[in-house]
Amino acid sequence: MALFGFEKDTLLDLTVNVIPLGIILFFIAAFAVVPAFGTDPVFTGMQFALMISMFLLLAVLTYYAGRAIEGAEQEQESLEEASAVNEPEGEVTGLEDGDDAEAELDDASADGDDE
Amino acid sequence: MAAGDLVLTGLMAVLLVGIAALLTRIENWRSYTPLAGGGTATGETVVHREKPAGIVRWLTTVDHKDIGLLYGVYAVIAFAVGGIMAMLIRLQLVTPGGALLGANAYNSILTSHGITMLFLFGTPIIAAFANYFIPLLIGADDMAFPRINAIAFWLLPPAALLIWAGFFLAPVTENMIEPAQTAWTMYTPLSVEQTNPGVDLMLLGLHLSGVAATMGAINFIATVFTERAEEVTWANLDIFSWTILTQSALILFAFPLLGSAIVMLLLDRNLATTFFAVEGGGPLLWQHLFWFFGHPEVYILVLPPMGLVSLILPKFAGRKLFGFKFVVYSTLAIGVLSFGVWAHHMFSTGMDPRLRASFMAVSLAIAIPSAVKTFNWITTMWNGRLRLTSPMLFCIGFISNFIIGGVTGVFLAAIPVDLVLHDTYYVVGHFHYIVMGAIGFAAFAGIYYWFPVFTGRMYQRTLGKAHFWLSMIGTNVTFFAMLALGYLGMPRRYATYQFDGAIAPLAQVQTYHLLATVGAVLLFVGQLIFVWNVVQSWLEGPKVEDGDPWDLERDGMLDREFQWFDRKLETAVTDGGEDEEQSALTGARSDD
Amino acid sequence: MEEQPGLSDQYRMSSPWPVFVALGLALSEIGVFIGLFPVAVFGLILFGGSVAGILTESGYATRPWPTLVGIGVLLAVLAALVAVLQLPTSAFTLANVGEGPLFTRLVAVVVAGAVMVAMGGAGSVAEQTKV
Numbered sequence: 043m044a045l046f047g048f049e050k051d052t053l054l055d056l057t058v059n060v061i062p063l064g065i066i067l068f069f070i071a072a073f074a075v076v077p078a079f080g081t082d083p084v085f086t087g088m089q090f091a092l093m094i095s096m097f098l099l100l101a102v103l104t105y106y107a108g109r110a111i112e113g114a115e116q117e118q119e120s121l122e123e124a125s126a127v128n129e130p131e132g133e134v135t136g137l138e139d140g141d142d143a144e145a146e147l148d149d150a151s152a153d154g155d156d157e
Numbered sequence: 158m159a160a161g162d163l164v165l166t167g168l169m170a171v172l173l174v175g176i177a178a179l180l181t182r183i184e185n186w187r188s189y190t191p192l193a194g195g196g197t198a199t200g201e202t203v204v205h206r207e208k209p210a211g212i213v214r215w216l217t218t219v220d221h222k223d224i225g226l227l228y229g230v231y232a233v234i235a236f237a238v239g240g241i242m243a244m245l246i247r248l249q250l251v252t253p254g255g256a257l258l259g260a261n262a263y264n265s266i267l268t269s270h271g272i273t274m275l276f277l278f279g280t281p282i283i284a285a286f287a288n289y290f291i292p293l294l295i296g297a298d299d300m301a302f303p304r305i306n307a308i309a310f311w312l313l314p315p316a317a318l319l320i321w322a323g324f325f326l327a328p329v330t331e332n333m334i335e336p337a338q339t340a341w342t343m344y345t346p347l348s349v350e351q352t353n354p355g356v357d358l359m360l361l362g363l364h365l366s367g368v369a370a371t372m373g374a375i376n377f378i379a380t381v382f383t384e385r386a387e388e389v390t391w392a393n394l395d396i397f398s399w400t401i402l403t404q405s406a407l408i409l410f411a412f413p414l415l416g417s418a419i420v421m422l423l424l425d426r427n428l429a430t431t432f433f434a435v436e437g438g439g440p441l442l443w444q445h446l447f448w449f450f451g452h453p454e455v456y457i458l459v460l461p462p463m464g465l466v467s468l469i470l471p472k473f474a475g476r477k478l479f480g481f482k483f484v485v486y487s488t489l490a491i492g493v494l495s496f497g498v499w500a501h502h503m504f505s506t507g508m509d510p511r512l513r514a515s516f517m518a519v520s521l522a523i524a525i526p527s528a529v530k531t532f533n534w535i536t537t538m539w540n541g542r543l544r545l546t547s548p549m550l551f552c553i554g555f556i557s558n559f560i561i562g563g564v565t566g567v568f569l570a571a572i573p574v575d576l577v578l579h580d581t582y583y584v585v586g587h588f589h590y591i592v593m594g595a596i597g598f599a600a601f602a603g604i605y606y607w608f609p610v611f612t613g614r615m616y617q618r619t620l621g622k623a624h625f626w627l628s629m630i631g632t633n634v635t636f637f638a639m640l641a642l643g644y645l646g647m648p649r650r651y652a653t654y655q656f657d658g659a660i661a662p663l664a665q666v667q668t669y670h671l672l673a674t675v676g677a678v679l680l681f682v683g684q685l686i687f688v689w690n691v692v693q694s695w696l697e698g699p700k701v702e703d704g705d706p707w708d709l710e711r712d713g714m715l716d717r718e719f720q721w722f723d724r725k726l727e728t729a730v731t732d733g734g735e736d737e738e739q740s741a742l743t744g745a746r747s748d749d
Numbered sequence: 750m751e752e753q754p755g756l757s758d759q760y761r762m763s764s765p766w767p768v769f770v771a772l773g774l775a776l777s778e779i780g781v782f783i784g785l786f787p788v789a790v791f792g793l794i795l796f797g798g799s800v801a802g803i804l805t806e807s808g809y810a811t812r813p814w815p816t817l818v819g820i821g822v823l824l825a826v827l828a829a830l831v832a833v834l835q836l837p838t839s840a841f842t843l844a845n846v847g848e849g850p851l852f853t854r855l856v857a858v859v860v861a862g863a864v865m866v867a868m869g870g871a872g873s874v875a876e877q878t879k880v
Contacts, residue, residue, distance in 0.1 A: 055482040058529050059490045062522035069518030079510040089511040096497035096519050103493050104486060111482065114390035162787060169776075169791035176795065180765055180802065208763045217763035299762075304803055307767030315775035354783065361778050368774070423782050428851055 046105065052112045059104045066097045219303035224310050225289030226611065228281045229604075231313055233688070235277035238321070240684055242270035247635075247677035250670045253663065255653045263652035264338035269321060271341030272359070274592065275458065276366045277317050282600045283461040284310075284373055287401045290607070291377060293718040294395050296386025301379035305372050312369035319362030323355030334358070340650060342451070345433035345443040349425050357426060364419045367412045374408035377401055395716065396478065399485050400464030403492040404457050410496065411453035418446040441506060448499035456495040459591060460488060462599030463530055466552045468716075469606050470534055473549035474541030475712050480533045487526030494523040504572050505579045513572055520570035527563055531556060546707070547621030551602035554629045558594025561633075562587055565640060580650075583643020589636045593680075598628070601687070608691075609706045610722045614698035620690040627683030634676030638669045645669070702726065766803035773799050777861075784850060786857050793861035797821060798868070814873035821865030828858035 045053055070093050077086070208214045208223075218224060245266050249257045258266065288306065292299055300306045318325075323336025337359040339348040348356060381402045385394070421432040422443070431437025463484075471478045478484065497519040504513055534556050543549065565587040568574045578584060601624070608616045647654060647666050654666060704723020709715045715723075773796030780789025801816035810816050832841070832855045845852050 055480075055486060058480075058483045058486050058526070061529075062490055062494065062525045065522040065525065066518060069515070069521075073511075073514060073518075077511075079514070082509075082511070085509045085511045089515040092497060092512070092515045093518055096494060096522075100490055100493045103489055107486060107489050110391045111485070112392075114392035118390060118392055165785060166787035169787045173791050173795060176769060177798075180769070214763065216768055217765045219764050219767065220762040223762075303762075304764055304767055304807055307764065308770045308803075311768045311771035312774065315771065319775070319779070357783055358779075361775075361782055364778065365775055427782065427784065 048108055049112060052108050056104055056108050059100060063097060063100060066093055069093060219307045221288050221292050221300045221306060224306050225285050227310055228285035228288055232278050232282035232285055235273055235317060239270050239273035239278055242266045244677060244681055246270060247674040251674050253653060253655045253667055260652040261338060265323065265336035267650060268337050268340050272320055276363060279458045279596060280370055281313060286603050287377060290718050291380060291398055291401055293721050294398055294716065295381060295389050296717060297380060297384035300376050301384050302376050306376050309369045309372035312365045316362040316365035319358045322358040342447060345440040348422060349433055357423060360419050360423055364416050367416045370408050371412045374405035377405040396467040396484055397464040400460045400488055403488050404460045407453045407457045407492055407495060411450045414446060415450035444503050448502045452499040453495045456491055458596055460491065462596045465599045465603045466534065466555050469548050469602050470552040471537055472707060472709055472714050473544045473546055474538045476537055476541045479536040483529055484533055487529045490526040491523060494519055498523055501570055504575045517570060517572050524567050531560060547618065547625055548602040548606035550625040551598045554625065555595050555598040558590050558598060558632060562590025562594055578643055580648055581643035582639040582647045582649055585649045586636045586639030586643060594632045594636065609701040610718060612695045613701055614694055615701055615706065616694040616698060617690050620686050624683050624687045624690065627679050631676045631680030631683055635673045635680060638673040638676065642666060642669045764806060766799050766806060769795060769799040770803060781854055784854055786853060789857035790861045793824060794864055797865045814869040817865050817869035821862040821869060825859045825862030828855045831855055
């Protein structure tokens, strides 16, 4: 599965932002189908511009954030595979815990004497 | 007039010559070389080779940890001032006729309470944590621009003095210059028509604080993007840094707009421009500009506290943060959507219903990311090995209060409900649950959690718990009573409420006001304990000898800042034990 | 980072300039917006001077004087531009200083700019003749 070129895990993480996107989309559709206050070129235009711009901005930011995080993750994984360092409790592919375990474990284990 | 000018000129000349003399002593302009350790040109003794001693050290520091501490001290002082103002407001409203203050004094204090708490406590306390810990958490040597960091802080004291200027100047100038009475929203035309120069001073203070916040934000963005240690990537960047990054982006877009709007208001007031006049841009333009800043400001204040809770809560739950990336993505979502909801503060202004509807849609959508975080925190605690230390208690209190504050907010996002509750105490109760119950609590959690790092000592645990319970009960008594007052129709901002008991339930209103005041007293006592605890423990508390005072190693959750702290303690020991106060406050980094 | 010469080996974690940059900005805002002529002039000079100083200290500039002259010119030109665009030429009289609210403020800015140019010029001349 490679929707927008994301891995399944990343897609699952991104669902969190799909919900607000869906709500906005619902209202866009609802207001388009039932224009309760009539239509007016200026105000209806602004009304939809507002919702659509928010929808697009959120979608774009989510996309790029997902890209950046997934990219960094893959890079890290390939590094870890290459060097095969001591990974404390090999939970790397868990659904929700794996991701943050990874994030936190690195802090704890990867570095003792940085700076 | 001429005499006054002359005096001012003399004063300024003396000031300038004094500063120039001071600077030439410290800095040799003609042949500048960075001063090596051992002494400064001022001839002071040097306890640490990076910094001069005494008060000069604090005035000249560009070390992110020192600046963080300065921000923290500044914020706590502002919190005390704003808190005393809040107590005066609550005491005033014990009786319908007002127990304490005249209407003007009440309005002044109400205005200053809001501005003080939001701009002089809220933003700086977040900057305090961010300055101290972002570089440590991401493994940077310092902020990207240490000097800009210092400039941003030093803009704040003048900002506070200007915002409070009316209170100092009113007695001296026989009320020629009074404190501003505009409410923190400074709505036009009221704020244009008040001829009181105190309003100008307050606006300038706000402008300076906005400049400071913007400089800080640029610095944080640059730091997180460019100064990360090699092994810190976007995939394992800690949650607090994520929220600070998002917050800084919000500041970058929101605060310059506030600054411009304030300049426009100042021009309207002093130079007869017509930006917000009926024949010009119209008074509603101010509301649009203000809330385009104002709503992101809400998230500027709440995102980093959310990050703090996301960082601290797992440490005492013995589990990793559930759905770390959910929290990251929802933080980003809040960041974007916060710019599309501003007019939900203006539903009752008579704007076009179609526009209102779209603002309602986005406002309802933005509730989701916040709710996601709440569920993540609750799930993190689920089946965890909870340790109810003071920071943990404050985190749990944060969640509890945030739920009440958040859910009441969702109702306000719906236009029909908002039209009924607009400008009542319901709104006041709602946002105080967030700003005190959530943001304040997260700040306390942060202060207790990192108290050993800040001071090298441990706070007094019993006092910490007393502080928590008094704050928790006080917050809920005070602000829940306000929600009830809102349902009874009590309008906000009023200095008195002597309305006709036949048309409104005056007796109940008074009872709830009384309850709110009782809660405020509890809160006040709690904060007294807090200040006592911090000051006494800083001076005399037991020294922390373990680099891991919270026993985080066991769960593999010892973050970088505590690793740094551990190294510092060890270095201090191998050095033969530096003077402990100095070693607590300066880094030992150069010895690494 | 380049802007901190020798920071990596020196760790000189203090600078006297930030306080004065902040103070200068605060005083110039008060002076210009409230319309206090001396405060505006001295505030702007302090601000410009401190900016020149901090840029020199952090290695963005080798000497402070050109920066000072630059800021002075910039301020004076900006204020003059606003004056030309916003005020009728009849307002440009010496008697008007202290009368028109906008004109007085702009004169303050121009004066501050002129003083900075003079200071910068004097500073670099003095430096060249001495060394």
